[in-house]
Amino acid sequence: MKVRWTGGVRRLAMAALAAAVLVPGAAHAQGKITGKVSLSGAAPTAPKLKMDADPVCAAAHPDGAAAEDLIVGSGGGVEYVFVYLKEGVKGTFPAKTDPAVIDQKGCLYGPRVVGLQVGQPLKFTNSDQTLHNVHGMPKVNAPWNFAMPKFVKQKENKDLTKPEVMIHVKCDVHPWMSGYVGVLEHPFFAVTDKDGNFTIEGVPPGEYTVEAWQEKLGAQTAKVKVDAGAPAKQDFTFKPS
């Protein structure tokens, strides 16, 4: 029988090919890395932000909003730490096509820290009825600064084409708004939750250098060995600066 190279067949073949290429490790059992990032000693109290300059921002936080540059939860866990595989990753990992999203809400970035892959779009949404400008200040990638008036609800940056840890993003209108974006060639990163916990999923077995990065505390690295099917554990403890 002669197979006609129709659109349907072609799409099917492309899909099969894509699946074979995109999921190289699908046949193997993957590992993962879990852990907790903590700050030793007593948890510092986050100062209150002064948002009076923009009544829209102030109204979003009737009880006031706390600074987010160092959030330490009960048990010493640190939120918004970027944890990623710094060295040891082999192979190529096509970027996700769905964007990493940062929402501007109550004149704060939600979340304050995100990771994404080279080539993956970075989307900013504006949930606020006020003007924000999204000012990215990379050192490796191309800088950007676009205005998001209150009626502009979303905007994507598709030009993050090189790995860079981390890119500082800020709003000049609201000087307390500050965020960080980590761009990697692979998908093995996580941002700690409010208790300081993280999980990096789908890590191929191997030996890696893992880095935990926090804007005020700095960075720590650790050597981690990941076995197939078994979660590796790696905690990080920072000392108050």
Next chain:
Amino acid sequence: MSTRKPRNNALLALMLAVASFLSISAIVRTALGAEIVVAEEEQLRHGKVLYASYCSGCHGVNGDGQGPAAAMLIVKPRDFTSGLFKFRSTPNGTLPTDADLMRTITRGVNRTSMPEWSLLPERERMALVQYVKSFYPGFAESGPGRPIFIPAPPATLGSPESIARGRQLYEMLECGRCHGPNGLGDGPSAATLAPDSWGNPQKPFNFTKGALKSGAAPEDVYRTFMTGLNGTAMPSYADVFDEPDGENVKPGDAWNLVSYVLSLRTPSRPGTQVASEEGAAVNAAYRGDLARAGYTAPLPEPAQAGANKESKP
């Protein structure tokens, strides 16, 4: 399947034609290329000599903005090694074109220590453009951004209706957050602006003071809010105007914002001059439109009549 064969033949013929064209043009290019390379090197050498005598006093021999005079200047000289250039016709975050750098050198920068260099012969200014670009590898690696399209200003530019609509836009887009409710540069965020990317204090522009740093023509205002000023708080509003939602922003609204911003100029204030033939030519072109529209706000007198020779990158 019988229809496929002739098409394939046609395709083959086309490919052969393209291939032979490419190989011929490659030979031509190689011969021409050697000459171009020599000319470029000569231009750079020329630029280096000119830079040493005219520019290095402020911008520094290494192009880092740390020349011996820099410490005495209130508005600091540009650091060419940062790859951040404020005055561009190219999208935010990209590098300027040769024409952009040529315009800045030719016109100078209003309200700063950067004088106009229009008295230098054009070829010397062009050599300086190439030499300035050599301080930042990105010019050779990725090149400039693609310049934005600036349409001809409408006959309504500067009309009372256009100014009124521009005022609405100014409020809706919240330009006043930094530039102040009346354009005096005293908005609520003005005092809290962090230093710019070079670590220098930044102030939102007071529109009543006259010309923008990069020029006085309506086109200069248009270009500035569409591309933003790299390295500073001033963002790009290109998306807002290029893809108008029809509800808040309508097609053609960008020129209404220009009308409003220009209407804020105080006539008696100095600093509105554009001292270059290019700026003069641009302004002369607008002058006719503005006069027809009954626009009476002062525009700079042409310093020197002349065609715009700098538009070719």
